[in-house]
Amino acid sequence: MNILVIGGAGYIGSHMVRQLDRAGHNVVILDNLSTGFSEAVTAGQLIVGDMQDRALVQRILGDHQIESVMHFAACALVGESVIEPAKYYQNNVLATLELLEAMRYCSVKKIVFSSTCATYGQPQIVPITENEKQEPVNPYGFTKLVIERALEDYSLAYGLNFAALRYFNAAGASPEGDIGEDHQPESHLIPIVLQVALGQRENITIFGDDWETPDGTCVRDYIHVDDLCTAHLLALERLETGDNLKLNLGTGNGYSVRQIIESCREVTDCDIAEVVGERRPGDPPKLIADPSLANNSLDWAPKYQSPKAIIETAWAWHKTHPNGYESDSK
Numbered sequence: 001m002n003i004l005v006i007g008g009a010g011y012i013g014s015h016m017v018r019q020l021d022r023a024g025h026n027v028v029i030l031d032n033l034s035t036g037f038s039e040a041v042t043a044g045q046l047i048v049g050d051m052q053d054r055a056l057v058q059r060i061l062g063d064h065q066i067e068s069v070m071h072f073a074a075c076a077l078v079g080e081s082v083i084e085p086a087k088y089y090q091n092n093v094l095a096t097l098e099l100l101e102a103m104r105y106c107s108v109k110k111i112v113f114s115s116t117c118a119t120y121g122q123p124q125i126v127p128i129t130e131n132e133k134q135e136p137v138n139p140y141g142f143t144k145l146v147i148e149r150a151l152e153d154y155s156l157a158y159g160l161n162f163a164a165l166r167y168f169n170a171a172g173a174s175p176e177g178d179i180g181e182d183h184q185p186e187s188h189l190i191p192i193v194l195q196v197a198l199g200q201r202e203n204i205t206i207f208g209d210d211w212e213t214p215d216g217t218c219v220r221d222y223i224h225v226d227d228l229c230t231a232h233l234l235a236l237e238r239l240e241t242g243d244n245l246k247l248n249l250g251t252g253n254g255y256s257v258r259q260i261i262e263s264c265r266e267v268t269d270c271d272i273a274e275v276v277g278e279r280r281p282g283d284p285p286k287l288i289a290d291p292s293l294a295n296n297s298l299d300w301a302p303k304y305q306s307p308k309a310i311i312e313t314a315w316a317w318h319k320t321h322p323n324g325y326e327s328d329s330k
Contacts (some may be wrong), residue, residue: 009036180317184322250289
């Protein structure tokens with residue numbers, strides 16, 4: 001199949017490109033490299049450009065006879081979305097609508113969309129099923145929900161076939177150790193803790209230790225990036241049947257901030273200093289997926305079930321790429 005991967009030079013997108021290539025698909029990548037890296041693209045053809053450029057997207061869809069689109073490009077920092085909502089509405093909503101219009105013009109009917117558990121906001125019941133109310137509490141989560149609704153409307157009106165996959169906490173790196181996480185600034189817990197192990201930070205700040213959880217720190221569901229990509233691949237196959245999908249992607253297991261820090265100590269064999277700071281406004285105490293629907297719909301189960309197994313792959317990447325992809329350019 002000929003597949004266009006939007007944002008394929010980013011963290012999750014680059015791992016997806018590799019899996020698609022290994023599965024025998026023809027891959028074209030469109031990325032503006034605002035947060036992605038050309039060095040992360042290990043297969044396919046990279047085209048540097050923006051999905052807001054409808055003429056460019058239509059040309060790519062036509063020239064490469066694209067049959068399906070995978071959409072990973074988004075601004076994704078919760079705190080930033082509160083401070084700069086315009087950036088999030090422009091990129092996550094308006095630009096995605098331009099993409100959908102280009103697809104409609106070129107009669108490309110299938111899309112796999114990266115959504116997020118942030119669409120649930122402060123869930124009432126944990127683990128979270130797909131039936132939980134979607135009431136996002138920040139612009140990032142809301143922009144993702146807007147596109148989920150747009151996909152439903154485009155499906156009803158124009159016959160678009162879609163999968164909206166709601167990620168929990170993506171983590172880890174390629175087992176080969178050549179592609180991994182590189183965000184500027186880094187906002188994810190595991191890379192930040194590993195930066196302490198590498199001596200790049202003095203300590204890790206825990207945002208509150210008085211939450212209603214077993215050890216007082218927030219609990220999250222961590223899923224390996226390759227397991228996410230496997231689910232995308234299976235969702236793409238399901239689209240061939242004409243089904244639309246809205247699925248949670250997680251392991252179903254929750255681990256606290258302190259448990260993650262301790263696992264990082266075990267993997268790295270390093271002392272990792274921690275300090276306790278104030279709670280961050282809007283942080284839910286627990287976010288854990290109920291992945292039953294994805295397990296059953298896709299015949300899928302994550303291979304990486306423990307934080308330690310995930311962290312081992314992340315540590316291999318960060319040790320050999322302490323400055324991320326900048327290390328490769330030297």
